[in-house]
Amino acid sequence: MDYVIEMLNIRKEFPGIVANDNITLQVRKGEIHALLGENGAGKSTLMNVLFGLYQPEQGEIRVKGKPVKITNPNIANDLGIGMVHQHFMLVDTFTVTENIILGKEITSKGKIDIKKAEQEVRKISDRYGLAVDPKAKISDISVGMQQRVEILKTLYRGADILIFDEPTAVLTPQEIKELIQIMKTLIAEGKSIILITHKLKEIMEVCDRVTVIRKGKGIGTLNVKDTNPNELASIMVGREVVFKTEKKPSVPKQEVLEIINLVVNDSRGVPVVNGLNLTVHAGEIVGIAGVDGNGQTELIEAITGLRKSESGTIKLNGKEIQNMSPRKITEAGVGHIPQDRHKHGLVLDFPIGENMVLQTYHKKPFSKNGILNFKEIYRKARTLISEFDVRTPSEYTLARALSGGNQQKAIIGREVDRDPDLLIAAQPTRGLDVGAIEFIHKRLIEQRDNGKAVLLISFELDEIINVSDRIAVIYEGKIIAIVDPKETTEQELGLLMAGSKRKEAGVGTND
Amino acid sequence: MTKRLRNLFIPVIAVLLGILSGTLIMIVSGYDPIAGFTSLWYGAFGDLYYTGEVIRQVTPYILSGLAVAFAFRVGLFNIGVEGQLIVGWLAAVWIGVAFELPKVIHLPLAILTAAVAGAIWAFIPGLLKAKFRVHEVIVTIMMNYIALHITNYIIRTVLSEKSDKTKTIFESASLRSPFLEGLTDYSRLHWGILISLACAFTMWFLLEKTTIGYELRSVGFNHHASQYAGMNVNRNIILSMIISGAFAGLAGAMEGLGTFGYAAVKGGFTGVGFDGIAVALLGGNTAVGVIFSALLFGALKVGALNMPLESGIPNELVDIIIALIVFFVASSYMIRWIIDRFNNKGVK
Numbered sequence: 001m002d003y004v005i006e007m008l009n010i011r012k013e014f015p016g017i018v019a020n021d022n023i024t025l026q027v028r029k030g031e032i033h034a035l036l037g038e039n040g041a042g043k044s045t046l047m048n049v050l051f052g053l054y055q056p057e058q059g060e061i062r063v064k065g066k067p068v069k070i071t072n073p074n075i076a077n078d079l080g081i082g083m084v085h086q087h088f089m090l091v092d093t094f095t096v097t098e099n100i101i102l103g104k105e106i107t108s109k110g111k112i113d114i115k116k117a118e119q120e121v122r123k124i125s126d127r128y129g130l131a132v133d134p135k136a137k138i139s140d141i142s143v144g145m146q147q148r149v150e151i152l153k154t155l156y157r158g159a160d161i162l163i164f165d166e167p168t169a170v171l172t173p174q175e176i177k178e179l180i181q182i183m184k185t186l187i188a189e190g191k192s193i194i195l196i197t198h199k200l201k202e203i204m205e206v207c208d209r210v211t212v213i214r215k216g217k218g219i220g221t222l223n224v225k226d227t228n229p230n231e232l233a234s235i236m237v238g239r240e241v242v243f244k245t246e247k248k249p250s251v252p253k254q255e256v257l258e259i260i261n262l263v264v265n266d267s268r269g270v271p272v273v274n275g276l277n278l279t280v281h282a283g284e285i286v287g288i289a290g291v292d293g294n295g296q297t298e299l300i301e302a303i304t305g306l307r308k309s310e311s312g313t314i315k316l317n318g319k320e321i322q323n324m325s326p327r328k329i330t331e332a333g334v335g336h337i338p339q340d341r342h343k344h345g346l347v348l349d350f351p352i353g354e355n356m357v358l359q360t361y362h363k364k365p366f367s368k369n370g371i372l373n374f375k376e377i378y379r380k381a382r383t384l385i386s387e388f389d390v391r392t393p394s395e396y397t398l399a400r401a402l403s404g405g406n407q408q409k410a411i412i413g414r415e416v417d418r419d420p421d422l423l424i425a426a427q428p429t430r431g432l433d434v435g436a437i438e439f440i441h442k443r444l445i446e447q448r449d450n451g452k453a454v455l456l457i458s459f460e461l462d463e464i465i466n467v468s469d470r471i472a473v474i475y476e477g478k479i480i481a482i483v484d485p486k487e488t489t490e491q492e493l494g495l496l497m498a499g500s501k502r503k504e505a506g507v508g509t510n511d
Numbered sequence: 512m513t514k515r516l517r518n519l520f521i522p523v524i525a526v527l528l529g530i531l532s533g534t535l536i537m538i539v540s541g542y543d544p545i546a547g548f549t550s551l552w553y554g555a556f557g558d559l560y561y562t563g564e565v566i567r568q569v570t571p572y573i574l575s576g577l578a579v580a581f582a583f584r585v586g587l588f589n590i591g592v593e594g595q596l597i598v599g600w601l602a603a604v605w606i607g608v609a610f611e612l613p614k615v616i617h618l619p620l621a622i623l624t625a626a627v628a629g630a631i632w633a634f635i636p637g638l639l640k641a642k643f644r645v646h647e648v649i650v651t652i653m654m655n656y657i658a659l660h661i662t663n664y665i666i667r668t669v670l671s672e673k674s675d676k677t678k679t680i681f682e683s684a685s686l687r688s689p690f691l692e693g694l695t696d697y698s699r700l701h702w703g704i705l706i707s708l709a710c711a712f713t714m715w716f717l718l719e720k721t722t723i724g725y726e727l728r729s730v731g732f733n734h735h736a737s738q739y740a741g742m743n744v745n746r747n748i749i750l751s752m753i754i755s756g757a758f759a760g761l762a763g764a765m766e767g768l769g770t771f772g773y774a775a776v777k778g779g780f781t782g783v784g785f786d787g788i789a790v791a792l793l794g795g796n797t798a799v800g801v802i803f804s805a806l807l808f809g810a811l812k813v814g815a816l817n818m819p820l821e822s823g824i825p826n827e828l829v830d831i832i833i834a835l836i837v838f839f840v841a842s843s844y845m846i847r848w849i850i851d852r853f854n855n856k857g858v859k
Binding site: 071327330338343349354359370371372455 | 720721722723724725726728729732733735736737738740741742745829
């Protein structure tokens with residue numbers, strides 16, 4: 001069998017840790033090969049070794065059968081290896097073409113021949129079905145389009161082997177579908193793909209074979225045909241994983257959150273929440289399903305006081321809270337797990353301990369007469385760290401140094417610990433691996449079982465169906481349907497999210 | 512290398528690089544570098560008088576450094592320390608010449624007025640930033656010019672009769688200390704150094720130990736998350752500018768009540784406020800760091816005066832050498848980057 005890439009018995013050490021311990025990865029020509037592992041399992045390290053960013057202590061790399069030494073990314077490029085980074089490496093103010101040719105410009109007489117470059121870009125994008133406007137500015141195009149630019153960049157440099165690092169983490173379901181199509185086209189054109197991911201569904205859908213790593217060790221390579229998501233998950237995590245989160249039927253009690261005719265404008269002044277009505281009871285999880293950009297963000301910001309409501313009312317436990325300050329709303333009993341944990345959830349340059357009191361630092365026992373009590377702050381931090389299984393060297397470690405899953409656990413610990421009557425969780429499991437997702441779902445359900453109200457916003461339909469007790473579908477700033485997760489399907493939700501009206505209002509789910 | 516060690520290491524390398532390039536320049540232009548640096552050292556620490564003068568120079572440097580550092584910790588670039596200093600200087604002297612009061616009231620009143628004046632001068636850019644997102648760099652630069660010309664006008668018309676300096680302040684408002692002067696062979700050393708050190712302690716305590724400081728630091732690092740956590744970002748922006756301006760105003764009071772005892776019409780800026788930017792950056796924007804870097808800047812400034820006298824190096828060259836040291840110090844980012852690269856190669 002012909003392998004385009006062989007990484008044999010790779011070992012890579014960092015001080016105090018073996019990131020890759022004897023891992024073997026063999027990629028056949030023309031296949032999509034998944035590299036599966038939890039956050040921190042060593043996937044990125046392995047790919048950085050292949051891309052020339054790290055040098056392995058042991059092991060051999062062969063490209064198309066020939067042993068090679070890849071000491072920097074330029075060599076990787078020359079060998080036809082291209083990387084589509086998870087965090088895009090694009091210049092926002094440049095056009096698509098300018099970004100693609102950057103570093104490998106087509107010039108004539110010392111000037112960049114932008115026309116020729118654009119033609120070249122168009123040629124490649126036509127060939128691989130990557131529709132994108134070569135003249136558009138990066139800052140004006142969607143995330144999905146930006147990713148295409150990243151792919152085009154590697155193709156422009158003549159890559160035959162493309163590494164995709166968690167490509168779907170930032171995409172909407174529609175964009176994911178398109179990406180999968182693109183990947184299939186690339187394969188048909190003779191490229192080979194390594195897909196780094198921890199999403200099992202994607203592997204089952206597009207990949208031919210999968211190599212699993214766990215805690216830095218290579219566990220083995222399987223044919224996707226011969227396996228199933230459950231098996232993959234347990235191989236990856238090293239124990240049985242429950243996909244269907246176990247939960248008792250909900251016992252909804254009094255109304256905690258009541259939103260009536262809410263109108264909220266976005267930054268441009270367009271009413272993106274437009275006459276929205278929604279009720280969340282104590283003891284239930286209400287999931288909001290919807291395509292990104294239908295007013296979810298503005299809705300959360302209005303509830304939490306970060307954005308002004310134009311009209312309508314938001315009641316918490318019967319009291320109106322609209323347009324109150326975020327602190328007053330927080331203290332009235334609202335917890336918020338923000339969608340963007342780096343930007344909104346944590347102060348990354350604070351120790352994790354200080355992050356645990358971000359809303360409560362001005363209260364006893366964390367401070368008295370304006371003087372902070374670090375002993376109490378760190379005591380609280382230690383409790384939360386152990387209770388919520390935040391893996392960190394210590395409570396003094398900067399939040400920046402923690403993995404995404406552990407950062408998220410810290411935020412959830414902080415929010416749940418304040419014991420809010422209403423917990424808003426926006427995309428709480430975005431970018432996390434199955435182990436962490438399981439943990440977070442359990443915690444949300446625990447809140448519900450303790451008689452709290454939970455509002456879950458997610459673009460992952462699995463998550464919405466799995467965790468919610470009721471699903472509210474948001475479309476163009478309104479809740480257009482409330483469905484029972486036990487009686488609905490992804491297909492039905494998908495249609496509702498696209499704005500199609502149900503034939504029978506109220507009951508019945510099978511159209 | 513641990514972070515703490517590295518933070519200590521970088522300024523030291525910066526200073527050494529500055530001295531090295533100064534040496535080269537002296538050799539190239541035909542002067543004796545050893546004599547040059549010896550006279551620089553002697554001019555700063557070779558004599559009690561010089562040491563007294565160094566500490567006197569360090570006094571306003573600490574305060575202007577603290578002013579820049581404080582704003583910086585909240586993510587603001589206060590270029591207006593110079594203007595706030597000038598305003599504080601005038602305010603202190605004004606109080607000093609306008610009344611004659613018991614010292615226990617007069618001196619604190621003059622110092623406090625300077626702080627308030629500086630604070631008001633910084634409040635304006637703070638308010639504009641908070642309310643209208645006007646960039647503080649632009650506003651503070653403009654405020655510097657306004658301060659310079661308004662104070663000159665007031666000195667000429669209100670505080671004197673078309674003279675280019677005010678009367679000398681009453682003894683009851685003076686920071687002068689015959690004791691300290693006697694101790695240092697009649698330098699102009701005054702009590703202000705104690706105020707500077709107290710302010711450095713205040714800044715450290717405020718930022719590291721209080722809830723106000725927690726908010727300010729949090730806003731400085733990530734104002735989005737701070738807002739989500741319920742902090743009032745705009746209030747913190749204004750507050751940080753006010754405190755920063757108060758430090759700057761105090762720096763002016765040190766000059767007005769300590770070193771000079773009057774305010775004079777200025778043809779240009781004093782430079783102490785601008786040097787404060789370099790002092791703060793070299794000091795890593797921490798209170799302790801500012802004290803040490805102010806000491807370095809003070810010693811260079813005072814010691815340099817001795818170089819032409821003792822080793823015959825022309826003034827201009829001295830300025831270039833001092834500027835080079837400052838240059839390397841200010842480009843400590845570059846050194847940090849190089850160290851990081853070495854570390855990455857070694858470790859990763």
